[in-house]
Amino acid sequence: GAGVSQSPSNKVTEKGKDVELRCDPISGHTALYWYRQSLGQGLEFLIYFQGNSAPDKSGLPSDRFSAERTGGSVSTLTIQRTQQEDSAVYLCASSKDRGRNTGELFFGEGSRLTVL
Amino acid sequence: AQSVTQLGSHVSVSEGALVLLRCNYSSSVPPYLFWYVQYPNQGLQLLLKYTSAATLVKGINGFEAEFKKSETSFHLTKPSAHMSDAAEYFCAVSVSGGSYIPTFGRGTSLIVHP
Numbered sequence: 001g002a003g004v005s006q007s008p009s010n011k012v013t014e015k016g017k018d019v020e021l022r023c024d025p026i027s028g029h030t031a032l033y034w035y036r037q038s039l040g041q042g043l044e045f046l047i048y049f050q051g052n053s054a055p056d057k058s059g060l061p062s063d064r065f066s067a068e069r070t071g072g073s074v075s076t077l078t079i080q081r082t083q084q085e086d087s088a089v090y091l092c093a094s095s096k097d098r099g100r101n102t103g104e105l106f107f108g109e110g111s112r113l114t115v116l
Numbered sequence: 117a118q119s120v121t122q123l124g125s126h127v128s129v130s131e132g133a134l135v136l137l138r139c140n141y142s143s144s145v146p147p148y149l150f151w152y153v154q155y156p157n158q159g160l161q162l163l164l165k166y167t168s169a170a171t172l173v174k175g176i177n178g179f180e181a182e183f184k185k186s187e188t189s190f191h192l193t194k195p196s197a198h199m200s201d202a203a204e205y206f207c208a209v210s211v212s213g214g215s216y217i218p219t220f221g222r223g224t225s226l227i228v229h230p
Contacts, residue, residue: 042222056215105218107159
């Protein structure tokens with residue numbers, strides 16, 4: 001597709017379950033970002049990939065959160081043993097080579113996670 | 117580290133009135149500044165960006181913003197609000213020392229009354 005694609009768009013899970021969120025970036029975009037959007041909190045940076053490497057994962061809130069990227073394309077964000085405070089919209093964004101891009105991101109529509 | 121402060125979580129205007137959304141940034145090095153808009157149930161899309169060229173930046177849908185270094189501000193304006201402008205607006209800053217990873221403000225919800 002032409003834009004950033006995220007799935008699922010909505011996920012309802014029970015506390016303690018694991019969830020996987022998927023992001024398919026724009027073709028040719030080498031940089032990929034995950035942000036978390038909570039009500040009234042703005043966007044919270046989680047992790048950044050350049051290719052398949054994650055040079056900055058400083059925003060991951062705990063060791064229950066992990067992410068990987070394969071083939072320089074699709075990324076998966078995994079949350080283990082979900083807690084109610086994990087409920088949020090998880091946004092993925094991609095961009096062209098970071099050095100030339102100066103921070104302009106293209107966002108997907110997000111995955112809304114609700115933990116009961 | 118860089119940061120962004122958006123003054124006012126909600127701004128309400130009448131249709132046809134001036135829109136002014138405030139953004140102040142903090143950065144120890146020259147910043148790149150952005151405004152993004154998020155319509156309900158959609159992802160963010162870029163409205164405009166400042167990357168050290170002209171200080172007055174024009175974006176889509178009639179919006180513009182002015183970079184004022186002395187005031188560390190990058191306020192977003194539009195002369196005449198339209199109902200379709202109702203959305204959430206985010207200011208963001210990125211710097212070379214921060215690997216160009218954008219830091220976002222908390223957002224301002226623009227409400228437009230008929």
